[in-house]
Amino acid sequence: MVMRSDHFRHHALPVLTIVIAILAAWYVGAYVLNASFQRDLDRRGNVTSTPIEFLAKTMAQPKPILPAPHQVAQNLFENTFLRKVTSNRSLLYHAWVTLSSTALGFAMGTALGIAIAIGIVHVTTLDRSLMPWIIASQTVPVLAIAPMVIVVLGAINITGLLPKALISTYLSFFPVTVGMVKGLRSPDRIHLDLIRTYHAGALQTLLKLRLPASIPFLFASMKVAIAASLVGAIVAELPTGAAAGIGSKLLAGAYYSQTIDIWAALIAGSVLAALLVTLVGLAARMVDRMMGAKPEGKPA
């Protein structure tokens, strides 16, 4: 019991306070940003309203500059739970579309990242020549050219899931490569020497020593990679070609000034990101336990 109240005071209370502060600031911001338009509206309609009524009106505009939190929450609730999952307006449907290309891109990116890392660790020439280019590859703002890649691939009839997943792959292979190179090199000299005395070849060393040693590194970089995959999938949906997905929802909202829709889509994307990262974290803990780490032991 003592432990629990301690936990509340040290973790939940501060977070809660900050969240409430953000919400309060959001409401104030909604009032300040929407007030002038509402005043304009009232003057034209010859309406005089009490301050309380006026305040309520600034929070109930259909296309506010900054929607109030409860407007966003209401939109989010309606579009998530009250619509049919197959409906074009259901956020679950859009989230599913984004999720599927995120997952495919993440899987391909992780596989590619691991393969490159294994190559780099085993071939000196690759290590010397590839590593600088891998870092340079991330200074290409591929996210910025993602819409173009989609359009070009669409021109040769590669459409649907794959082009979007390719963007996610490009973004997610980098953290995995960097993390895995570190992880595959993490075994101590002593361990490497020991396995040499067992007359293990490169393949056996990889399977029995290097790969198991790299698991914590792999999961740490997979957390970064899955977040990057999601961002890639969302941005890849921005071109008009994509009819569904969180990104297309954002773009449609921007075109028709449906601010509430934009915010709802943004929050849906955030929830998705949090879920995915948590999922990878859970998988990390499970694998950790399966590999014999003590339950209390913190994953590296």
Added chain:
Amino acid sequence: MRRVIRNWHSLAASLLAVAALTHLPLTLPDATGPSGHGMMIAAGIVVTTLLLQAFEASGPALRGTILFLGAHLCALALILNLAGNEGKMSAAFFILVAASWLLAWASASEFSRQEPRQKSLKAFLRLLIPAIFGAWILILWEVVTRGFGVPFILLPPPSAIGIRIAGSLAILWADVQQTIFKAVFAGYVIGCTSGFVVAILADRVDFLRRGLMPIGNLMSALPIIGVAPIMVMWFGFDWQSKAAVVTVMTFFPMLVNTVAGLSATGTMERDLMRTYASDYSQTLTKLRLPAAMPFIFNALKINSTLALIGAIVAEFFGTPIVGMGFRMSTEIGRMNVDMVWAEIATAAVAGSLFYGLIALAERAVTFWHPSSR
């Protein structure tokens, strides 16, 4: 046997060259400018291999140089033969390309075997080996796009992109000024500074730190780039809205990393500062901030690429008629793919320069850190 293993690249290249002889000439029968140079290039590859055998006993520097010259002279000759024969190349051509690529690979591996003592030579090698790799990406790109006659819209050859860059320097410069000098720099400075200041505040007030950190960690995993349309709505079409997006994107990585860095000092060091009777600000400036520098520079590096991406993507949601994102989205609409690639190359160079400058500053500031020794 050892000798074969050591020279397998060049031996395989020679076999390929001999195999190419049976498929000569380099061009298909219906090509406009048939070429008779195939024999010469194949001979070049075989001669390189023979030379290598003659210098078997010499060090990797000489062997690498022989391979380097052989590979790139052959590649140059092959590319020169492409002119006028786009999409009309025979199998012999591609086999010879593969053979020269093997020679280049061998030269890179000879050079990476070299462990020079001199610092300048070491730095030169560290540039040369990746440069060979990069050059071959361009060479293969050029050869494949022009050799197979890949449609220009799909992937223009690098030479065409280079010509486009040289021809539209003024436009590219105007775009760079709008996107990088205005939007990226303003947003980057504001975002990083405010992230840093809030991190110091959070470090001072423990309650704030406990509340902000979980939120900050969550936020740096979120697709923040989605605020771009909102910012364009709030701050208008000009660079201010892009700077706002960059500010929001760079704030959280800076916050999270700085807070992590500030807790990087050990108890021992802090106790030492206590025995010197130093107060909070002295401990901060003399011990904890210097110790946090690797973390802060890590955030600065992450942010340098994020900032560029944020500014360009934000331009897709509305811009004045200048800017890198604007140019990309309009030129792709007009199917001027080479101009889009020119912008991409510019952005990549700008991004690499930005990253490189920060890395240099990091070396100067964190010279004491084990990773830079």
